[in-house]
Amino acid sequence: MPELPEVETTRRGIEPYVVGQKIREIVIRRHDLRQPVSPTLVTAEGQRVTAIDRRSKYLIFTLDDASSLLVHLGMSGSLRLDNPHEPFKKHDHIALTFANGKQLRFHDPRRFGIFLHLPAGDPMEHSLLQSLGPEPLSEDFNAKALAAACSKRTSAIKLVIMDAKVVVGVGNIYASEALFRAGILPQTPANKISKARLARLVEVIRAVLTDSIEAGGTTLRDFLHSDGKPGYFAQRLNVYNRQGKPCRKCGTAICHEVLGQRATYWCPKCQR
């Protein structure tokens, strides 16, 4: 599932082939994503992409006419550069063909993704973006901010760090991984954790996301590296999906429980 590192990996992977390119043709094969694909999307034909930015797990393509494309990969989405002559695969829903002959395809089996064309203006004012919390890798996410968010929350710390109003981009995998690195039990009520431990949590959230971005994300097989090497962060996961397996640090069996309707993993010895 694409989390922030996979979205950033995607952004970096497509940027060199897409920025500066004019969109020659847009094909929409399905409109019924999580939100309907913007009917105006086809009017972006002829526009040049001037930038691709990321905010949370959204990708924002800025176009010549100041309109923009807002893309979310949902649970199962991916963006790949293909040869336009390749036949479409099942679940290839949208294709943008560029002047350089590359074709960007939005592929999303579960259709939890989003593909919108926003009119000219600041995309950050769109309702999906305007109430998002700080980026985890920015200065705005810090011990003070996390402590403030936790002080009035009795719910489990894992749910709090997955709350996009507190910090964006920490999905289910990295929430468990960060709490392992911080030595904090996922079930701990947020308001019971000392500021020092929350400061540590901020640092490990940054570290786990950075490490995963450097490893090329957890799920992405990259179009950029022609060797096809997955570059998997999955091999470095300490607890996620490792129920019953020995902790890489102490050997204790990793525990699993559904918390807030999400699979949660931890080491009962390393985390208190």
Add this chain to the structure above:
DNA sequence: CGAACCTCCTGCGGGC
């Protein structure tokens, strides 16, 4: 306001 739960969808793994 927070907290708990629901919903969208398809692929896949487990059970038989």
Add this chain to the structure above:
DNA sequence: TGCCCGCAGGAGGTTC
């Protein structure tokens, strides 16, 4: 081997 069932999960929505 094949079929059925239920689960996974981002994030907005609903209800209390």
